[in-house]
Amino acid sequence: MQDLSPTDFDAGGHYLSQNTTGLDFNKYLDDVASGLSLAFGFEYRTENFGIFSGEEASYGLYDENGVIITNPAVQTVATDSNGDVLSGSSQGFPGYSPDNEVDRSRTNYGIYFDTELNVSEAFMLAGALRFEQYSDFGSTFNGKLASRLKVTDNFTLRGSISTGFRAPSLAQLYYNLKFTNIVAGTSVPSLLSANNSTVTKAFGIGQLNEEKAFNASIGFTYKKGGFTATIDAYSISVDDRIILTDNFTDQTVLGPLNVDAAQFFANGVDTRTNGLDIVLGYGTSVGDEGKIQVDLIGNLNDLTIKEIHNGALNEFTFFGPFSQAYLEAAAPDYKFGLNLGYTNKKFNASVALTQFSEVTLQDFQWVDSPPTTQAEADALFPVATDVYEAALIVDLSLGYQISDKLKLSIGANNLFNTYPTPQFDGWTDQGGLADSVQMGSDGTYAFARLNFKL
Numbered sequence: 001m002q003d004l005s006p007t008d009f010d011a012g013g014h015y016l017s018q019n020t021t022g023l024d025f026n027k028y029l030d031d032v033a034s035g036l037s038l039a040f041g042f043e044y045r046t047e048n049f050g051i052f053s054g055e056e057a058s059y060g061l062y063d064e065n066g067v068i069i070t071n072p073a074v075q076t077v078a079t080d081s082n083g084d085v086l087s088g089s090s091q092g093f094p095g096y097s098p099d100n101e102v103d104r105s106r107t108n109y110g111i112y113f114d115t116e117l118n119v120s121e122a123f124m125l126a127g128a129l130r131f132e133q134y135s136d137f138g139s140t141f142n143g144k145l146a147s148r149l150k151v152t153d154n155f156t157l158r159g160s161i162s163t164g165f166r167a168p169s170l171a172q173l174y175y176n177l178k179f180t181n182i183v184a185g186t187s188v189p190s191l192l193s194a195n196n197s198t199v200t201k202a203f204g205i206g207q208l209n210e211e212k213a214f215n216a217s218i219g220f221t222y223k224k225g226g227f228t229a230t231i232d233a234y235s236i237s238v239d240d241r242i243i244l245t246d247n248f249t250d251q252t253v254l255g256p257l258n259v260d261a262a263q264f265f266a267n268g269v270d271t272r273t274n275g276l277d278i279v280l281g282y283g284t285s286v287g288d289e290g291k292i293q294v295d296l297i298g299n300l301n302d303l304t305i306k307e308i309h310n311g312a313l314n315e316f317t318f319f320g321p322f323s324q325a326y327l328e329a330a331a332p333d334y335k336f337g338l339n340l341g342y343t344n345k346k347f348n349a350s351v352a353l354t355q356f357s358e359v360t361l362q363d364f365q366w367v368d369s370p371p372t373t374q375a376e377a378d379a380l381f382p383v384a385t386d387v388y389e390a391a392l393i394v395d396l397s398l399g400y401q402i403s404d405k406l407k408l409s410i411g412a413n414n415l416f417n418t419y420p421t422p423q424f425d426g427w428t429d430q431g432g433l434a435d436s437v438q439m440g441s442d443g444t445y446a447f448a449r450l451n452f453k454l
Contacts, residue, residue: 012054012096016171020045034118043110049170051102058095059178061088061258094178102174102194108134108167122150132165136173140165140210156221158232164213168195168242172265173208178257190247191254191262202253204313205245205264212239219277230279240267240309243327246320247367268319269308273331275301290344296336303331316377321384322366332438333357345401352395356438359388363427386428386435388420393439409449417444 024041053059060068063075068088089095112130119125126146133139144162151157176194193199195208219232245268247261248254254262278298286292305327310318334357341350365384371377397411420437428435 006057009058009090009095010055011058011090011093012052012100014049014051014096014102014171014175016050017048018045032117034120036118037114037116039112039114041112043112044107045109046105046107047170048105049102049174050104051096051100051175053098053101054095057088058090059088059097059100091180094180096177100176100178102176104170104174106134106136106170108132124148128162134167137167137207137209140167154223157218158220159216159218161216162214164215166211166213166242168208168210168265172242175265178259188261189259191257191259192244193262193264195265199253199257199262200264203248203250203262203264204311205266208242208265209240209267211241211267213237226283228279228281230277232277234273234275234277236273237271237306238273239270241269241271242266243268243319243323245318246316246323246370248317266318267309269327270306271303271327272306273301273303275299275331286342287344290342293339293341293343295339295341297339298334298336300334301331302333303328314372316366316371320366320370321377321381322362322364325360325362329359329361332359335438347401348397348399350395350397353392354395354439355392356390358390359438361386361388361428361435365427368427384427388435388437389422391418391421391438393418405453407451407453409447409451411447413445413447414439414443419443 020043022041022043024039026037026039029036029038056068062078063069064078066078067075069075069077110130110132112128114126114128116124116126124147126144128144129141130143131139131141142163142165144160146158146160146162148156148158173195175192176197177192179190179192180188191199195205214237215234217232217234219230222229242265245264245266247263249261251260254260276299278296278300280296281294283291283293305324308315308319334355336355338353339350340352342348362381363384363386365380369380371380393413394415395411395413396415397409399407399409401407418439420435420439420441
């Protein structure tokens with residue numbers, strides 16, 4: 001039988017299309033105060049998402065007569081000489097079956113109004129409003145207020161507040177697939193269930209709604225000679241953030257589907273991110289044709305999960321510490337970069353030093369033996385917590401202008417072949433190398449480029 005098994009499959013696939021039509025108007029009135037800019041417009045968008053099935057062998061489970069199973073109540077699954085089930089479909093990624101097929105569309109239109117008033121040469125006020133209507137989940141109304149004050153010719157203050165939203169994508173609403181997870185070396189047949197399915201509703205997962213955000217920022221810019229500085233503080237609160245849940249394993253619901261676990265998209269968490277962006281630069285001439293540029297860029301970041309909307313569902317099953325850590329690692333505590341550059345008529349060189357913060361993750365022990373109580377979770381934290389140490393990487397690039405039309409460049413990213421440390425055991429994602437770590441896991445990348453200009 002193994003000799004007759006195919007080694008490649010047409011597993012089907014999916015598609016997404018968007019078509020947008022817009023109409024914008026703007027007018028500048030220079031006789032109102034120190035200038036008034038008005039703009040408004042309309043936008044109409046159509047979206048279409050679909051899944052199409054693959055060949056039968058990519059998704060089918062066969063009975064003892066070699067016929068694909070369509071009615072488990074009357075068909076007996078094929079077994080080998082030891083009585084073990086002969087699993088069908090392509091392994092690892094079973095193909096999309098006719099049951100997975102989707103063809104969903106929606107439309108939305110938006111109307112916006114934007115104005116910017118220069119009250120004086122030094123003071124500006126701006127405001128914007130936007131209304132959008134979606135055919136599948138309703139309407140949303142958002143606004144923004146912003147201001148800028150030029151204190152001196154070199155120093156400017158600025159700030160803004162705004163609301164925002166993100167509609168659930170059609171893929172988040174309707175994507176569905178049976179697949180195989182490998183947990184602790186064991187294959188776990190799993191289901192990613194569409195938001196509108198009866199399975200999703202049976203587990204108490206509600207209809208997906210839009211994510212809602214409130215944003216605020218304040219900062220300044222400064223320029224003096226060859227020195228420039230831009231510093232902005234920000235706060236971003238997102239309510240009803242869409243997440244992929246952890247694994248639900250209730251066999252009362254999942255047993256008839258021949259899967260051991262199921263996951264869902266849900267409006268699962270509220271988050272708040274506070275941070276500071278820093279950009280400092282200094283440039284000066286050296287000799288007749290040389291120039292040195294020094295830039296320091298940095299970001300300080302703190303993402304907090306304010307609330308988890310698990311309702312009556314077990315919080316460790318809905319969105320446990322394993323998933324929470326991945327969400328928080330997407331916004332690391334800090335990242336700083338020092339870029340040094342030198343150029344002259346023929347030669348250029350740049351060195352970039354990037355310092356990454358420590359990253360803390362939780363490993364797959366949370367998935368292998370999910371806790372059901374806080375006491376069980378407290379016992380698991382010490383052994384399942386993995387800390388990737390703060391790290392510095394160096395990038396180098398050298399270039400030489402051979403002629404007016406020809407330039408040679410050589411260099412390396414991650415010059416000193418820095419990897420995430422320490423490396424961990426099999427409970428991490430591929431020993432830690434595929435975790436959400438700071439600088440990736442590919443080590444040094446060396447390159448040489450020859451640029452032609454016709």
